[in-house]
Amino acid sequence: MVFKLLAVVIILFLVYLVFFKRDREKEIKKMNKKEDKKLEAIMEECPKCKIFVAKDDAIISNGKYYCSKECL
Numbered sequence: 001m002v003f004k005l006l007a008v009v010i011i012l013f014l015v016y017l018v019f020f021k022r023d024r025e026k027e028i029k030k031m032n033k034k035e036d037k038k039l040e041a042i043m044e045e046c047p048k049c050k051i052f053v054a055k056d057d058a059i060i061s062n063g064k065y066y067c068s069k070e071c072l
């Protein structure tokens with residue numbers, strides 16, 4: 001009887017571990033996606049020198065983001 005109980009506890013623990021691991025992986029994937037989107041939202045590639053610039057620092061011309069006046 002004790003062994004049966006122990007077996008059930010171990011199985012439940014294993015199931016818990018599997019689900020927990022899956023959830024963690026999902027969460028990590030979600031977080032990575034979020035980070036990518038965030039980065040894309042902030043950074044833009046300069047069409048001339050291919051350097052990524054923050055939209056806040058970029059010079060916008062014709063809907064494109066330039067890193068500096070020289071690239072304009």
Ligand SMILES: [Zn+2]
Nearest residue numbers: 046049067071
């Ligand atoms: Zn540039």
